[in-house]
Amino acid sequence: MATYKELQDAVEKVLSNPAARSSLQFNSATRERVFEVYVFSLLIRAVKQAKGNVVIKGINSGDNPNPIVFRGSPGHMSSRSQDFAYAECSLNGKEFEIHLGVQYVGTSKALHEVDVSIFDHDRAEQIRAEGILPSTRNLRVAIECKFYDSNLGVTLGRTFVGLISDLGGLKIKSFTSNGRSAGLADYFSKSDRPNPFFALSPLRPAVADRFVHSIEQDLRKWCSVY
Amino acid sequence: MAENTQQALDELLNRLRRNNAQSVADEIARVVARGTTEEIEIKGAAKELSQRPLDPDEAFRVAVEMLVASIEPIVMKNHAMKVIEENMDTVTSIEWRQDFVEKSPIAPEGYEEISIPDSEGVEDLEKDLKKLVKLMGEA
Numbered sequence: 316m317a318t319y320k321e322l323q324d325a326v327e328k329v330l331s332n333p334a335a336r337s338s339l340q341f342n343s344a345t346r347e348r349v350f351e352v353y354v355f356s357l358l359i360r361a362v363k364q365a366k367g368n369v370v371i372k373g374i375n376s377g378d379n380p381n382p383i384v385f386r387g388s389p390g391h392m393s394s395r396s397q398d399f400a401y402a403e404c405s406l407n408g409k410e411f412e413i414h415l416g417v418q419y420v421g422t423s424k425a426l427h428e429v430d431v432s433i434f435d436h437d438r439a440e441q442i443r444a445e446g447i448l449p450s451t452r453n454l455r456v457a458i459e460c461k462f463y464d465s466n467l468g469v470t471l472g473r474t475f476v477g478l479i480s481d482l483g484g485l486k487i488k489s490f491t492s493n494g495r496s497a498g499l500a501d502y503f504s505k506s507d508r509p510n511p512f513f514a515l516s517p518l519r520p521a522v523a524d525r526f527v528h529s530i531e532q533d534l535r536k537w538c539s540v541y
Numbered sequence: 542m543a544e545n546t547q548q549a550l551d552e553l554l555n556r557l558r559r560n561n562a563q564s565v566a567d568e569i570a571r572v573v574a575r576g577t578t579e580e581i582e583i584k585g586a587a588k589e590l591s592q593r594p595l596d597p598d599e600a601f602r603v604a605v606e607m608l609v610a611s612i613e614p615i616v617m618k619n620h621a622m623k624v625i626e627e628n629m630d631t632v633t634s635i636e637w638r639q640d641f642v643e644k645s646p647i648a649p650e651g652y653e654e655i656s657i658p659d660s661e662g663v664e665d666l667e668k669d670l671k672k673l674v675k676l677m678g679e680a
Contacts, residue, residue, distance in 0.1 A: 322601075353617035383625065383635045
């Protein structure tokens with residue numbers, strides 16, 4: 316049983332670290348973007364754990380872009396306005412890409428942003444060459460990333476379920492947050508709904524490992540890894 | 542936890558305000574002031590939801606949870622950098638930039654770009670945050 320004094324001392328220690336002081340200055344948009352990149356990195360871990368290959372690419376500079384640039388707001392897969400980065404992956408002969416903040420044309424023709432997505436590599440090459448918008452036909456994975464909110468409401472779940480219903484036949488659909496919500500957990504408990512991952516954070520390695528293993532297993536199944 | 546949690550909560554908010562983290566302190570104050578809801582049984586009727594204030598222990602727990610959430614992005618970025626670095630030659634930084642279409646009537650200059658400078662002590666901070674999260678689980 317932790318005592319009040321232990322908790323207060325632990326808080327004090329955290330607040331006295333200069334890195335904590337700089338993090339406290341981030342605005343909500345920055346926190347959301349960082350969480351998305353963290354989830355992106357967990358997908359890379361999942362591909363590597365499945366013995367796949369990963370190369371980080373910049374749309375203009377190619378392999379090993381430096382700095383690594385991600386979209387500050389939803390954008391187009393083919394946009395070359397910045398050297399937007401993505402991860403090119405191969406696993407058991409299947410080639411695919413992990414993207415952040417890309418917009419896809421849904422089956423209803425509406426445009427949807429997917430926080431973290433996996434898309435077929437061949438089709439992505441065509442999309443980039445022709446400068447067109449990707450449809451959901453070759454979209455395999457859609458992951459919603461929601462940064463901690465003291466009031467993570469069921470509405471977020473309904474919105475994501477509505478979104479993925481317009482994204483075609485996804486292999487993986489997950490809702491991730493570093494926060495928790497009993498209401499959302501209930502909402503996602505129905506069998507046909509996306510897998511929820513709450514409290515996803517490097518501060519809770521067991522949760523992060525569970526997420527990576529889950530994605531790894533789904534990727535192994537999709538790519539027929541035996 | 543002990544009866545001194547009200548004092549700890551006040552000290553935490555003051556400390557955040559002194560550290561120029563006014564917005565985090567204000568958000569904690571807003572959430573705590575909003576209270577919580579709980580089911581109450583009304584005689585002869587079905588259960589209804591009712592609003593009630595948080596007690597000091599609950600309020601302190603909410604405040605610490607929000608504090609951790611506000612600080613952990615720098616640890617998340619550190620972890621992401623490590624994974625990305627394993628797949629590259631060198632990485633100096635991660636940045637977020639705005640997308641735009643060439644020849645737009647409004648040029649992208651001035652659009653917000655996000656970059657997070659490297660901070661010393663992130664590894665220590667991660668250890669301290671993990672300890673805090675563990676203590677919260679035990680409190």
